[in-house]
Amino acid sequence: MPDNELLSVMDFLDSLSGYTKIVFQHSLRILRGDYKCHASNKAIGILPDGIVVACGWALDSNSRPLPGFKLGKLPEDDFVAMLKRAQDELGYGNRTDYCRALKSLDK
Numbered sequence: 001m002p003d004n005e006l007l008s009v010m011d012f013l014d015s016l017s018g019y020t021k022i023v024f025q026h027s028l029r030i031l032r033g034d035y036k037c038h039a040s041n042k043a044i045g046i047l048p049d050g051i052v053v054a055c056g057w058a059l060d061s062n063s064r065p066l067p068g069f070k071l072g073k074l075p076e077d078d079f080v081a082m083l084k085r086a087q088d089e090l091g092y093g094n095r096t097d098y099c100r101a102l103k104s105l106d107k
Contacts (some may be wrong), residue, residue, distance in 0.1 A: 003031055030099045039100050040071070040083065040092035050074040052082055054092055058101040066104050 001009075010032060013022050029035035038055070045056025050073045051065060058069035068090070072082040086092040092100075 007032060030097070033097075036095035036097055037100050038095060039069070040086040040090075041095050044071070044083075046074065050076075052077070052079070054086055054090070055101050058104065066101060068104060069101070 006028065010024060010028060016022070024032075030037060039058070040054040043056065045053040045058070047053065047063070047065075052071045052074060053059070053065045054069045054071055058066040060066055071077075071086050071090075072079075
């Protein structure tokens with residue numbers, strides 16, 4: 001679905017009133033322009049096997065981390081060191097105006 005159609009659907013859903021609150025997934029909010037990527041800044045993902053990823057959504061169809069999103073593995077790796085490396089070396093030092101997970105799929 002083209003971006004403009006997604007935005008129209010989001011606007012329509014926002015216009016509905018009632019008891020049910022509609023919350024859009026972060027990638028849709030980024031598309032709308034009212035949110036920034038939170039990878040390794042506001043959130044991370046920890047998979048059942050202990051692998052730590054910069055974003056819990058950055059997984060392939062086999063639920064494995066997308067390239068560039070794996071930060072380490074618990075308990076083997078130091079958690080604070082993983083976050084520091086993500087910020088200082090892997091480019092997660094700031095929140096971008098685009099979804100890093102979606103952008104990595106465009107490549």
